[in-house]
Amino acid sequence: xxxxxxxxxxxxxxxxxxxxxxxxxxPFGMVIFGASGDLTKxxxxxxxxxxxxxxxxxxxxxxxxxxxxxMGDEEFRSRFNTQPDLxxxxxxxxxxxxxxxTFKSLKRVVDDLMxxxxxxxxxxxxxxxxxxxxxxxxxxxxxxxxTETSRIVIEKPFGKDLKSARELEQVLQRSFGxxxxxxxxxxxxxxxxxxxxxxxxxxxxxxxxxxxxxxxHVQITIAEGIGVEHRAGYFENTGLLRDIFQNHMLQILALxxxxxxxSFNGESFRxxxxxxxxxxxxxxxxxxxxxxxxxQYGRGTVNGRVVPAYREEPGVSKNSSVETFVxxxxxxxxxxxxxxxxxxxxxxxxxxxxxxxxxVFKRIPHSIFPNVPSKDLEPNTIIFTIQPNEAISLEFQVKxxxxxxxxxxxxxxxxxxxYFGVKLPDAYERLLLDVILGDTTLFMxxxxxxxxxxxxxPVLKAWESDPVRFEPHIYPSGxxxxxxxxxxIERDGRRWR
Ligand code: NDP
Ligand code: BG6
Numbered sequence: 075x076x077x078x079x080x081x082x083x084x085x086x087x088x089x090x091x092x093x094x095x096x097x098x099x100x101p102f103g104m105v106i107f108g109a110s111g112d113l114t115k116x117x118x119x120x121x122x123x124x125x126x127x128x129x130x131x132x133x134x135x136x137x138x139x140x141x142x143x144x145m146g147d148e149e150f151r152s153r154f155n156t157q158p159d160l161x162x163x164x165x166x167x168x169x170x171x172x173x174x175x176t177f178k179s180l181k182r183v184v185d186d187l188m189x190x191x192x193x194x195x196x197x198x199x200x201x202x203x204x205x206x207x208x209x210x211x212x213x214x215x216x217x218x219x220x221t222e223t224s225r226i227v228i229e230k231p232f233g234k235d236l237k238s239a240r241e242l243e244q245v246l247q248r249s250f251g252x253x254x255x256x257x258x259x260x261x262x263x264x265x266x267x268x269x270x271x272x273x274x275x276x277x278x279x280x281x282x283x284x285x286x287x288x289x290x291h292v293q294i295t296i297a298e299g300i301g302v303e304h305r306a307g308y309f310e311n312t313g314l315l316r317d318i319f320q321n322h323m324l325q326i327l328a329l330x331x332x333x334x335x336x337s338f339n340g341e342s343f344r345x346x347x348x349x350x351x352x353x354x355x356x357x358x359x360x361x362x363x364x365x366x367x368x369x370q371y372g373r374g375t376v377n378g379r380v381v382p383a384y385r386e387e388p389g390v391s392k393n394s395s396v397e398t399f400v401x402x403x404x405x406x407x408x409x410x411x412x413x414x415x416x417x418x419x420x421x422x423x424x425x426x427x428x429x430x431x432x433x434v435f436k437r438i439p440h441s442i443f444p445n446v447p448s449k450d451l452e453p454n455t456i457i458f459t460i461q462p463n464e465a466i467s468l469e470f471q472v473k474x475x476x477x478x479x480x481x482x483x484x485x486x487x488x489x490x491x492x493y494f495g496v497k498l499p500d501a502y503e504r505l506l507l508d509v510i511l512g513d514t515t516l517f518m519x520x521x522x523x524x525x526x527x528x529x530x531x532p533v534l535k536a537w538e539s540d541p542v543r544f545e546p547h548i549y550p551s552g553x554x555x556x557x558x559x560x561x562x563i564e565r566d567g568r569r570w571r
Contacts, residue, residue, distance in 0.1 A: 471484075
């Protein structure tokens with residue numbers, strides 16, 4: 075099939091895949107708050123660089139870094155390893171997020187740049203810790219920078235709980251319209267996450283079996299080998315439930331289970347996603363331990379390297395009870411999924427980095443093969459490997475080529491690398507492009523947040539109200555979490571893949 079540019083195949087090189095986007099005409103300016111930080115250096119500027127190299131960005135655009143650190147334009151530019159032609163468009167200004175006066179100076183700098191580059195559309199990217207979102211938004215308004223043609227990008231976590239998320243939303247809605255607000259969950263920018271939608275809604279054969287009549291259960295794993303790294307300050311205030319489940323995990327779950335929207339673009343997709351999230355059964359707080367397991371990494375070995383316990387990491391309290399691992403079981407109370415358990419787990423310092431969804435089908439009802447009871451025949455499973463080694467696999471039984479009738483489980487794999495032969499674009503490349511184009515489809519809507527916090531808030535409250543009962547189980551680094559996580563699924567006669 076030809077793509078919208080009339081191509082039959084994707085160009086077989088890294089820049090080529092991005093060149094498939096037509097060049098943007100509309101000039102823009104991007105103001106990055108917290109531009110001295112990690113996200114700007116590791117994700118935002120490299121993504122802009124790739125879009126620039128692929129000649130997608132318009133002729134006229136600028137990037138203004140804004141943060142508290144004192145530095146000049148040259149020092150700011152020297153932080154990035156990018157195209158010199160791109161760096162010419164970078165400048166830096168100092169701003170105190172809490173001080174309205176510095177936003178008046180910011181406005182003067184911005185006005186000047188807008189004139190110089192002939193730009194009307196401004197994007198404000200909040201690449202700062204969430205504590206300073208509110209003062210920045212309020213000060214942008216006071217300085218009159220929240221014009222009709224401006225957009226604002228907010229990074230997760232969106233608040234700390236339902237109350238703070240609502241407060242943040244009120245402040246946001248006072249200053250910007252919903253179409254101007256881009257709440258980023260970078261998992262929605264991953265090609266393999268979006269491909270869940272194509273797999274489900276561009277193929278007819280799977281829809282008939284995508285329900286409780288055929289599916290036994292679903293597992294989602296978001297595992298990382300890394301620990302808290304240099305983010306102790308953030309993580310000590312956040313924990314893994316907020317860091318991964320409130321956003322990435324629930325979004326993947328929604329894409330796997332939502333009803334078909336009438337169209338991808340616009341509100342239909344986002345509405346179906348939220349409808350699904352609303353159908354998740356609330357967790358019973360009385361016996362929460364049987365539904366959600368909390369863990370924290372102890373010392374151990376990951377990839378042959380001995381690593382410290384979480385409590386020994388710099389910046390972490392010696393008796394911290396913040397979780398670095400969560401496993402949970404949940405149900406979706408609707409016609410399609412009633413009775414199907416979903417087992418979700420995510421954690422740091424697990425044996426390897428892998429994000430995977432496994433849709434495990436029911437076992438055959440009766441075996442016709444001598445000496446092969448149906449319980450010994452592994453069920454069919456469809457596995458979406460979101461990262462790394464991006465792939466989709468179907469596990470099914472085949473006859474071993476020998477006398478007799480001996481089934482054997484095999485995997486039929488589609489690997490992106492084999493077929494497309496390109497490095498997949500980073501999620502931020504796609505999402506920044508959508509922000510520049512003003513397309514909110516792949517961003518979270520206000521009600522996404524409301525629903526996810528409504529689900530997780532009682533859990534967080536229960537944990538806080540009884541820290542002894544909910545003390546995280548310590549697991550050795552380099553293992554798949556505490557044994558309680560295994561019990562969670564084994565109690566139901568199943569096991570983690
Ligand atoms: P950083 O900790 O690097 O902070 C960014 C900048 O914010 C710093 O350079 C600093 O700039 C300023 N800052 C830091 N702490 C404070 C504080 N307590 N009060 C006021 N300003 C402060 O954060 P990241 O760049 O890692 O992340 C930015 C945002 O993106 C966060 O909301 C984070 O949750 C989110 N995010 C980050 C990811 C990542 O991979 N890094 C991934 C996904 C989301 P200065 O002192 O110069 O003002
Ligand atoms: C971020 C979390 O949102 O996602 C990090 O804050 C986590 O803790 C990261 O490491 C994982 O993202 P990815 O794209 O590397 O899977």
